[in-house]
Amino acid sequence: MKSVIIIGAGGAGLVAALSAKESGAKVTVITKEYPTRSQTCMAQGGINAVLSEDGGDSIEIHVQNTLKSAAGLADENAVRYMCQEAPHAVAWLDSIGVGFSRTNESRIAQRKLGGAYAPRACYAQDYTGLKILHTLYDRCLAEGIEILNERYLLEFLTCKDAQEKIFVYGVSVLNKRSGEVQTYEAQSVIVATGGYSRIYHNYSTNSSSSTGDGIATALRAGVKASDLEFVQFHPTALKNSSILISESARGAGGYILNSKGERFVNELLPRDEVSKAIDDEIAKGEDIFLDIRHLGLEFIEKELPQEAKLAKLYENIDPARELIPIKPAAHYTMGGIDVDENSSTCIAGLYAVGECANHRVHGANRLGGNSLLELVVFGRQVGKNAAEHAKSSDENLDLQEQITEIKEYTNEINFYEKQKFLGDLFYKNVGIKRDKTALQNVLNEVQEIRNILPKMGLDDKTKIYNTNLIEFLEFKNMLELAELIIISAINRQESRGAHFRVDFPAADNEKFKAHSIIDKNGAICYED
Amino acid sequence: MKINIKRDSVVCYEVEAKKQTLLEALNEIKITQDGSLAYNSGCRSSVCGSCAVRVNGREVLACSYHVQDGDFVEPLNNTPVIRDLVVDMDKAYGFNAKAKAYQSSITSSVLLSHEDEKLNEVQSNCILCGSCYSACPVYAVNSEFLGPFSLTRVLRYVSDKRETNKKEKIDNIQINGVWDCTLCNACTLVCPQGISSKADIEKLRARSAMFGYMDPSFSNFGGGISF
Numbered sequence: 001m002k003s004v005i006i007i008g009a010g011g012a013g014l015v016a017a018l019s020a021k022e023s024g025a026k027v028t029v030i031t032k033e034y035p036t037r038s039q040t041c042m043a044q045g046g047i048n049a050v051l052s053e054d055g056g057d058s059i060e061i062h063v064q065n066t067l068k069s070a071a072g073l074a075d076e077n078a079v080r081y082m083c084q085e086a087p088h089a090v091a092w093l094d095s096i097g098v099g100f101s102r103t104n105e106s107r108i109a110q111r112k113l114g115g116a117y118a119p120r121a122c123y124a125q126d127y128t129g130l131k132i133l134h135t136l137y138d139r140c141l142a143e144g145i146e147i148l149n150e151r152y153l154l155e156f157l158t159c160k161d162a163q164e165k166i167f168v169y170g171v172s173v174l175n176k177r178s179g180e181v182q183t184y185e186a187q188s189v190i191v192a193t194g195g196y197s198r199i200y201h202n203y204s205t206n207s208s209s210s211t212g213d214g215i216a217t218a219l220r221a222g223v224k225a226s227d228l229e230f231v232q233f234h235p236t237a238l239k240n241s242s243i244l245i246s247e248s249a250r251g252a253g254g255y256i257l258n259s260k261g262e263r264f265v266n267e268l269l270p271r272d273e274v275s276k277a278i279d280d281e282i283a284k285g286e287d288i289f290l291d292i293r294h295l296g297l298e299f300i301e302k303e304l305p306q307e308a309k310l311a312k313l314y315e316n317i318d319p320a321r322e323l324i325p326i327k328p329a330a331h332y333t334m335g336g337i338d339v340d341e342n343s344s345t346c347i348a349g350l351y352a353v354g355e356c357a358n359h360r361v362h363g364a365n366r367l368g369g370n371s372l373l374e375l376v377v378f379g380r381q382v383g384k385n386a387a388e389h390a391k392s393s394d395e396n397l398d399l400q401e402q403i404t405e406i407k408e409y410t411n412e413i414n415f416y417e418k419q420k421f422l423g424d425l426f427y428k429n430v431g432i433k434r435d436k437t438a439l440q441n442v443l444n445e446v447q448e449i450r451n452i453l454p455k456m457g458l459d460d461k462t463k464i465y466n467t468n469l470i471e472f473l474e475f476k477n478m479l480e481l482a483e484l485i486i487i488s489a490i491n492r493q494e495s496r497g498a499h500f501r502v503d504f505p506a507a508d509n510e511k512f513k514a515h516s517i518i519d520k521n522g523a524i525c526y527e528d
Numbered sequence: 529m530k531i532n533i534k535r536d537s538v539v540c541y542e543v544e545a546k547k548q549t550l551l552e553a554l555n556e557i558k559i560t561q562d563g564s565l566a567y568n569s570g571c572r573s574s575v576c577g578s579c580a581v582r583v584n585g586r587e588v589l590a591c592s593y594h595v596q597d598g599d600f601v602e603p604l605n606n607t608p609v610i611r612d613l614v615v616d617m618d619k620a621y622g623f624n625a626k627a628k629a630y631q632s633s634i635t636s637s638v639l640l641s642h643e644d645e646k647l648n649e650v651q652s653n654c655i656l657c658g659s660c661y662s663a664c665p666v667y668a669v670n671s672e673f674l675g676p677f678s679l680t681r682v683l684r685y686v687s688d689k690r691e692t693n694k695k696e697k698i699d700n701i702q703i704n705g706v707w708d709c710t711l712c713n714a715c716t717l718v719c720p721q722g723i724s725s726k727a728d729i730e731k732l733r734a735r736s737a738m739f740g741y742m743d744p745s746f747s748n749f750g751g752g753i754s755f
Contacts, residue, residue: 033568034617036656037576097631097690099652102645124652130575131652138630138681149618177610207570243573310573313549313592416559459563465611468563 002390004383005030005171005186007153007214010038011129012354012375013192014136017145019383020190025390028184029147030173032209032470035137039194039207039355040375043129044246044306045113046121047093047376048369049086052107057118059083066370069115069270070363071497072513073227078341078361082370082377089376090122098135100124113251113368115270121369126246126306132372148184150176152470153213154403156189156221158347166222167348174403176470179463181403187390188349190382191218191337195355197231199478199485200330200431201423205237205244209474214356216477218337219484219520223345226358226515226527227335228481229488230498232366233432235274236290237329241314244331245307245324247271247368249292252303257323258286272365272498275328279432282327289323296320328432332371334362334498335488338517343382349389353382360515364497406472409457418449418456419475422482434489435502443486450479480520487522529597533557533565535612543595550601551579551590554613567613574720577657580604581613587659587718604662620661620675627674628700629681632693644689651684651728653721660715660725672704676715676725679706683728686735698732698739706732707743 004020006013009031021027029035050059062083067074090108094100101109101123112119124131140147151173158168170185193214197206204210219225235256236245250256250267256274258264258281265277278288292300297320300308304319311317311324337345337352339359344351353359354375361374425445429438453476460468494508495501507513514526529545531553532538541561543553551569558565570576572591579590582602607615624630660676667673674682679701686697709729716724733743 033570033578034621034656037568037570037578039571041575041655042571042573091636095634095636095690097685097688099645099649099688100640102640102642104642106639106641106644125649127575127653130655134652134654134656138624138685141625142628142630142632177616207576208572209570241572306573306575313574316547414559414563416563420559462564465566465614466564467558467566467568467614 002026002387003028003186004188004190004386004390005184006190006192007171008038008192008194008354008356009035009147010192010194010354010375011040011133011136011372012379013190014133014140015376015379016190016192016353016383016386017140018136018143019380020387021143021145021383023384023387025188025387027145028186029140029145030151030153030171030184031147031149032152032176032213034149035140035147036134038133039210040133040372041130042207042244043372044126044244045248045251046111046123046128046369047090047132047372048116048120048367049090049122049373050083050120051087051090051110051122055118057120059086061117062086062120065116066361066367067363069365069367071365071507072509073363073496073515075360078359082361082374085377086373089373089380092380093132093135093376096135096139098124099131111248111251113247114268114274115367116369123248126248126304129372151182152176152473153193153217154181155217156347156350157183157185158221165348168221168350174470176465179466188351188386190386191350191352191356192354192379193356195333195336196478196481197330197333199422199482200426201420203242203423203427203431204330205234205242206331211474211478212356212481213474213477214352215337216480218345218350218352219480221347221350223347223350224338224517224519225335225484226338226517227488228485228518229492229516230334230364231330231485232271232332232334232498233275233328234331235271235278235328236326237331238310238314239325239327242329243310243314245290245311245326246304249290249304249307252292252295252299254295255291257289257291270365271331271368275432276500278328288326290326291323292319293321330427330431332366334358334364334366342385343378344385351382351386353378364499403469406469407458407461409454411457411459412455413452415456415472415475422446422449422478426482430486430489433500433502436490439486439490443483443490446479446482446486450483453479484518484522487524488516488518491524492516529595531595531598532600533612534600534602535565545597547594549591550581550583550588550593550595550599553595554590566611575655577655580657580659580662582662587662589657589720592720604658606662606664606667607658617658620658621656623674623678624681627678627682627705628697629678629685631685631688631691632696635690635692638690640689648684648687650723651680651687654680654723655721657720659718659720663714663718665712665714666708666710670704670708673708674701674705676729679709679732680723680725680728683732686732694735695739698736698741701732702736702741706736707745
C-alpha cells in the first residue's frame with residue numbers, strides 16, 4: 001500500500017494525516033511527544049474565516065488585511081487560496097466536532113483581532129487551539145490512524161533516481177524510550193514539526209519543543225528554507241515567564257500602558273508595530289503593562305479565564321484589579337522550509353506544512369488568527385498531494401553513528417548555559433531591532449559555539465529516555481538554524497514587517513520586496 | 529530548600545529558596561546540578577498536559593504548582609515508569625480509542641446554539657494530563673477500566689448535537705466502563721481543569737439507564753434480595 005509518514009502531530013500534522021488517509025494512503029504519524037502536547041494547544045485567539053459578508057467583511061478584505069500585514073512579502077495567490085478556503089476549513093472543523101463558541105443566533109462566534117477589519121476569528125472560548133487539536137486527535141482515533149509517540153526525528157532518508165533527481169524514501173528517528181535508532185520507509189514524507197521560536201529561549205512564548213527540528217533536518221537533506229529572518233514578537237507576553245496573554249485581550253479593548261499610565265500605541269495595530277512601540281518605550285526605561293480592568297470581572301471570567309489564571313500564577317496579579325506586567329516575546333516564525341503551491345519541497349516526495357513550512361502567506365508579519373487557518377487549509381491540501389505522490393522506492397543507510405559520536409563528546413562546557421546565552425543574545429540582537437554590527441557579532445558567537453560543540457557533551461550517556469541527549473540534539477538543530485537566521489537578517493538591508501534594521505529603517509522595494517532563499521551552507525538569494 | 533525526587537531511589541536536591549513552580553525547580557536541577565534527571569514539560573501554561581507528577585501523594589501539573597520545602601515528587605501512578613518522572617502513557621491514552629471517544633461520523637450543517645456549546649464546554653477543556661488516571665483507585669483491581677478521562681471524553685461527544693449514534697457510544701462503555709467506577713471522586717479532586725469525571729460518569733450512567741442498561745452489581749443480586 002502507498003504510505004505517507006508525517007513527522008509532527010500538532011494541528012498541521014493531524015490535519016494532513018486525516019487528509020492523506022481520506023485519499024487512500026496508509027498513514028503513520030511520528031511525534032517526539034504525544035499529539036495533544038503540541039504547540040497548537042497553546043493557540044488561543046482564533047481561526048480567521050469570513051463566514052458571512054453581512055457585516056461588511058468579505059473574503060477580499062481578509063486577503064487585503066493579510067497582504068497588508070505581510071508588508072508586501074506574501075504571495076497573493078497563496079493568500080487568496082487560503083482566505084477562500086477559510087470558510088470551508090471552519091465548516092470542516094465544525095463537522096468533526098470542534099466546540100466553537102456560538103452566538104445567540106446559533107452561529108459560530110467571531111471576534112476581532114489586531115489588523116483585522118471585522119470580527120473574523122472563530123474561537124472556542126479561550127481554548128481554540130486546545131479544542132481544535134484534541135478534536136483532530138479524536139478524529140485520528142476514529143479513522144484508526146497509527147501514531148508513534150516519543151520518537152525524535154534524526155534524518156530524512158534520501159536517494160537519487162536514475163535522472164539524478166533527489167527523492168525521499170523515509171526517516172530515521174531516535175526512539176526516546178529505548179534509545180535505539182529506527183527507520184521508517186514511505187513514499188511520501190510530510191514535515192509538520194512547528195517553528196523555531198525557542199532559539200529565543202527565555203524570551204519565547206512557545207513550548208519548549210519549538211526547536212525547529214524539522215527545518216534543520218530538512219536543510220541537511222538538501223531543501224531550501226526561506227524568509228528565516230522574519231520572527232514575530234507577540235507584544236503581550238508576561239514579563240517574568242514570557243507566557244502569552246492572548247491577543248483577544250487587546251481585541252476586546254485592553255489597553256497597553258507605560259509606567260506613567262499612558263497609552264502610547266493603538267493596541268489594534270499588527271503585532272510587529274505594537275511590539276516595536278513597546279520596545280521603544282522599554283528602551284526609554286518604561287515598564288509596560290496590559291490593562292484589562294475596565295473590561296470588568298464578568299467579561300474577564302467569561303472571555304479570558306485562562307489569561308486571568310496565568311497572570312495570577314506567574315505574576316501574582318489579579319487582572320480584574322491590577323495591571324499585568326508584559327514584554328514582547330518571540331511567538332511565531334514566518335520563515336521555514338520553502339514549499340511550492342502544492343506544499344512540496346525541492347526533494348521529491350518531501351512536503352512541509354504548518355509553522356515549519358513557508359507557504360508565503362504570512363510574508364514579513366503574520367496576521368493573528370491566520371496560523372490555525374494555514375494549518376487546516378494547507379494540511380488538507382498536503383495530505384492529499386502526498387498521498388497521490390506516494391510511489392515505491394527502497395534504500396538503506398547506517399544511522400546509529402551520529403548518536404555514538406555525540407556520546408563521545410567531552411562534557412567540559414554546559415550546553416544548557418550556552419542555550420540560555422544564545423537566547424539572551426538573540427532577544428537582544430536578533431530580536432525586534434537589529435543592526436549589522438550586532439548581527440555580525442552574534443554570528444561570530446554562534447559559529448564559536450558550533451566550533452566548541454564537541455566540548456559540550458552529555459551529563460548522561462545512558463540509553464533509556466535520555467532527555468539530556470534529546471535536548472542536545474534540539475540545541476544542535478537550533479544552532480544550525482540560528483546561523484542561517486542571522487545570515488538572512490544581515491543580508492536583508494532594509495526594514496519590513498517583523499524585520500527592523502536600525503541601520504536601514506526604510507523598506508527597499510527595489511532590492512528586497514522578495515523572499516530570501518537560503519540553503520544549509522548559508523548561500524542566499526532572493527526570489528519574487 | 530530541599531525537594532526529594534523519586535528516581536531509582538529517592539534523591540534529595542537543594543534548590544533556590546524562592547517562590548517558583550515545581551517545573552522551574554526541576555529545570556534548575558537539570559541545568560545546574562544533574563543533567564540526567566528525566567521529566568517532561570511543554571507549554572509552561574497548563575494546557576499541554578505534559579508535566580503531571582505527584583507531589584506528596586497528590587497529582588499536580590509541575591508548571592502550576594508552587595514548590596515547597598520538603599516536597600516529595602514522584603511519577604504518576606497506574607502507568608509504567610520509563611525513567612525518573614517520565615511514564616509511558618500509550619496504554620492510558622489507548623483507552624480513548626477503546627472507549628470510542630470521538631464523534632461517530634462527520635456531520636454537516638448541524639446548528640448549535642450558545643446553550644448547546646455550554647453542554648460540554650467543561651468536558652472539552654480536558655488537557656489529557658493523566659492526573660485523574662493516576663489518582664483512580666479502580667486500576668488496582670481492573671487494569672482494563674476505560675478510566676476517568678476517556679469516559680469524560682465520551683460524555684463530551686454523547687452530549688453533542690453532532691453525535692448521530694448515541695446508542696453505540698453508550699453500548700460501548702458498559703463493560704470496563706461506567707459501572708466499574710466507585711464514584712470515589714479522587715479524579716475530580718486532582719483535575720487541573722476543574723472537570724469532574726465522577727459527575728460525568730454519573731451522567732453516563734443515567735444515559736445508560738435511558739437505553740435500558742442497569743448497574744450489573746444490582747442485577748447480580750437477584751432482584752434486591754439481601755445478601
